[in-house]
Amino acid sequence: MRRLIAILTLACLCRSAPAAGIVRVVTRDPAGTPVADAVASLTLVGSPEALTVPKEPVAIVQRDQEFSPYVTAVVVGTRVVFPNRDTVQHHVYSVSAAKKFEIPLYIGDAAETIVFDRPGVVTLGCNIHDWMVAYVVVLSTPHFAKTDSGGSADLTSLPPGRYRLEVWHPRLSAKVDRELTVAEHDDTTQVISVTLRPDRRIRRAPDAGGADYR
Amino acid sequence: MIRHPLARRSTLAALALGLLSAGASVAADGPYVTTVATATWQDNITDAPSGDGVLGAFTLGSTTDVSWLASLGFSTLLTYGVESTLEICPRFSGLDSFSWGPRISWRHKLGVGPYAPFVTVGLEGSAVAFSDHERSRIEGVFTAGGGQRLNDAVQLLVDARAGTYNANDLVYGGNYVGANATLNWDVSGTWRIKLLGGWRSGDGVSNYAAQFVGGAWTPIDPGILNSPGWWHYVNTYNQPFTAFRLGIRTLSSGIGVCPAIGRHTSLALQFVRLDSKGYDRYADDVASASIVHRF
Numbered sequence A: 001m002r003r004l005i006a007i008l009t010l011a012c013l014c015r016s017a018p019a020a021g022i023v024r025v026v027t028r029d030p031a032g033t034p035v036a037d038a039v040a041s042l043t044l045v046g047s048p049e050a051l052t053v054p055k056e057p058v059a060i061v062q063r064d065q066e067f068s069p070y071v072t073a074v075v076v077g078t079r080v081v082f083p084n085r086d087t088v089q090h091h092v093y094s095v096s097a098a099k100k101f102e103i104p105l106y107i108g109d110a111a112e113t114i115v116f117d118r119p120g121v122v123t124l125g126c127n128i129h130d131w132m133v134a135y136v137v138v139l140s141t142p143h144f145a146k147t148d149s150g151g152s153a154d155l156t157s158l159p160p161g162r163y164r165l166e167v168w169h170p171r172l173s174a175k176v177d178r179e180l181t182v183a184e185h186d187d188t189t190q191v192i193s194v195t196l197r198p199d200r201r202i203r204r205a206p207d208a209g210g211a212d213y214r
Numbered sequence B: 001m002i003r004h005p006l007a008r009r010s011t012l013a014a015l016a017l018g019l020l021s022a023g024a025s026v027a028a029d030g031p032y033v034t035t036v037a038t039a040t041w042q043d044n045i046t047d048a049p050s051g052d053g054v055l056g057a058f059t060l061g062s063t064t065d066v067s068w069l070a071s072l073g074f075s076t077l078l079t080y081g082v083e084s085t086l087e088i089c090p091r092f093s094g095l096d097s098f099s100w101g102p103r104i105s106w107r108h109k110l111g112v113g114p115y116a117p118f119v120t121v122g123l124e125g126s127a128v129a130f131s132d133h134e135r136s137r138i139e140g141v142f143t144a145g146g147g148q149r150l151n152d153a154v155q156l157l158v159d160a161r162a163g164t165y166n167a168n169d170l171v172y173g174g175n176y177v178g179a180n181a182t183l184n185w186d187v188s189g190t191w192r193i194k195l196l197g198g199w200r201s202g203d204g205v206s207n208y209a210a211q212f213v214g215g216a217w218t219p220i221d222p223g224i225l226n227s228p229g230w231w232h233y234v235n236t237y238n239q240p241f242t243a244f245r246l247g248i249r250t251l252s253s254g255i256g257v258c259p260a261i262g263r264h265t266s267l268a269l270q271f272v273r274l275d276s277k278g279y280d281r282y283a284d285d286v287a288s289a290s291i292v293h294r295f
């Protein structure tokens, strides 16, 4: 009898929470080279999903006068800390519309935690070291992942439904936005061809003269 | 004709004290070490007018800068440290020199982000010992400058300098003011093209080839003797010269390429033409190759 109840319960559970799907997004440039640091996100069309904000803040570290990681994807409401692991002070700022802030010169753990409370892309900089740059992609969907060095990002635990797939990268030349349907037990791969602009960053290497600073 | 530089030096000392006391109370980052090794060819190292006495020479130099940073406020930094330079001139060993001196500069960024302009004010002091003892000197320079990035590839830097120096021999002392502008254009992640322009006005030394006449060394071109100021015979250049301290105005223009070799190292190749007018007009073409490494 107990066994029968257990089987019936399991059957009910399966009906109320259909099996999740997986979408693997693979980004490549036109030459077929994998594109790392792209953020792939899936947003359920029509019905907004509840977001779970991580309890612990996400860390974007400053080390060897660079931000790490270069690209961070978070859900709206995530707290981010900026520990400085250098022996030189940094002055972290953003002038992006999605989050404007400044943490004036500090070393070690900054007292301030920044809450990214609006969706959008936030460009981070250091007001002392102009070459330092990083991006925070703030999303209003729980389904996102960043591509690895192989250009691959796995979006798992997807309830069946119709989704809008978006891909963002700091050097993306044209918006990537398409719709797809995820069915129960789906395990599909979306290969996205992206065209990237040249990697133009403010030069870090020293110069023989001029008002150079570090 | 030439003012004694003591008054100007006391002003520089007061400014240095002011800047140092501003930085004394804040914690500093560092030391940061930058080294530069340079090979330079000058086609008129004697700064001689065309005709007799134009001599070219290579110099090899090595500069080490050790500095500390202190933040004075939101976007304000104080940089201070010591720079030393060793220069060797294989052809004219009298020009071999070693210099050592402190420097301090205050830098403020007017706003936030890479496109905000910045301004700097600084002081540099140095003691320079030459193989030719009469050239050895102490020097103080007041600097002011600024920079503005026009986009992610182009940056304009300007600086103005006022300096005073006292040498063992009056011929090698003097005062000057100058201004320089540099346009850096990063055509790619590796390659930088530089356009350079400058102006300098003040004391300088021009060397005139000499001959032994009537028991004394005199310039072959006697017209220079009409110019006021100090002069005397020099044997730095392995042949007879007379060195004249003159009021000289120099315009410089140049071009350079500065490829990056990684994050911390660059090569810099530069060509600068210096057009000067003292008693006569003369030019000096300066070509240099440097390796810069920031540790």
Ligand SMILES: [Cu+2]
Binding pocket: A065, A089, A090, A091, A126, A127, A128, A129, A132
């Ligand atoms: Cu920094």
